[in-house]
Amino acid sequence: YATLSHSWGDPSHRPLTTTDQTLPRRQHGIEDEELPQTFRQAVHVCREIGIxxxxxxxxxxxxxxxxxxxxxxxxxxxxxxxxxSRLTISAAAATNSTEGFFLERLGLVSWFCPVILFGQACYLSRYPTQEEQHNGDPGDLDWASNGLVLRGWILQEQVLSCRSIIFSKKGLIWRCPTLSTNEKYPLGIPHVPNISVDNHRLLHCIINDRMPFVPRDIEIDIYTSWYRIVEDFTSRNLTYEEDRLPAIAGIAKRFGETANDSYHAGLWRRDMVLGLLWHATGGSPIITNKSARAPSWSWASI
Structure with a gap:
């Protein structure tokens, strides 16, 4: 099966839902014309790739x-x-379920076509040369510019998905543990240090047993990776503040199984002393969020 990662949008564009009243009808099927555009296009992707x-x-x-x-x-x-899931389809180009994510392609704008001269011969290259690959921003077709990544719930979809095909506003992106590629860099996006992306990959490898072993002497790096993820998560938006801990619970569960540690409202027992040293940044007044359902010593309480 595939999963869809999408933005619900504001209440005026609420997606098609299942409720107690519609459940009997849903169990018999949903007509294509009943699906909003984003859902219909996700179904089309699944059919095209045989899921x-x-x-x-x-x-x-x-x-x-x-x-x-x-x-x-x-x-x-x-x-x-x-x-x-076999694949996560990220509708990053859509701000709600009615917009759809199949946008007009950039076409040849996203392709380099350098002319390479060797003596008397002349060659046209469809792909960027090694020198040109590092000119400009390799992430300009990435999905960081899309509003979907501002949603709190999306973080665990990013980190936990083994494979993602991302329909962004600037093009198509593929991500898996071994390769990130887009239409500008079809052979792989050149590595540019990015704290957020690198920590997503590291944590994905840790919690999915994609590292041969995790030596005891780098245990602190595992927890540092968790704290970087928390920093990313707390900068994102949640419609309901009481979702602050549930929205990261999937990552926490997998992390706890790998680290063999117990989880307490966003902190880890074996690293509790360091975990309690969290602080808020940004200069805004700190207000305890009573709806977050977290103890005052947890970062999830504000």
């Missing part, structure tokens, strides 16, 4: 329940849902 099932949060988790019973059961499992 039979698609998981969409607003349809696969019952919404608007007074008891929030289904949400309480499924929210902690979202890390497993994204971590075990």
């Amino acid at each position: 039979e099932y698609l998981w969409i949060d607003s349809l696969c988790i019952i919404q608007e329940q007074e008891s929030q019973e289904d949400w309480a059961k499924e929210a902690p499992r979202m890390g497993l849902v994204y971590g075990n």
Whole structure:
């Protein structure tokens, strides 16, 4: 199955959902014309690459329940849902479910076509030369410029997904543990140090057992990776502040299993002393968030 990573948008563009009232109808199927554009295009991607099932949060988790019973059961499992999917389709170009993410291609604008002279011969290169690859910003087709990455829930979808195909406003991007590529750099995006991206990759490798071993003497680096992820997460937006801990619970669960450590409201028992040294930056007055449902000593309380 594939998973869809998408922005719900503002309340006026609320995506198609499953509720207690619509559940019986949903279990019999959903007509194509009933799906909003973003969902319909995600179905098209799945059909084109031969994936039979698609998981969409607003349809696969019952919404608007007074008891929030289904949400309480499924929210902690979202890390497993994204971590075990064959592919995550990221609709980064769409700000809501009605816009769709199939945009007009940039065409040849994204391709270098250098002329290389060797003696009397002349060659045209379809791909950028090694020298030209490092000119300009290799991430200019990346999805950092898209609003989707500002959502708190999206972080664990980024970190836990084994493979992602990202439809950004500037082009198509592929990401997996071994390669990041886009239309400008089809053979691989040149490595440019980026704290956020590098920590996503490191944490993905740690929690998915993609490192041969994690020596005891670099344990501090594991926890540092967690703190960098927390910094990224707390800079993002959440519609409901009470989701502050649930929205990162999937990453925490996988991290705890790998580190063999116990998790306490955003901090780790074996690194509790360092974890308690967190502080807020930005200059704004610090206000305790009572709806966050976290103890005052946790970063999740503000």
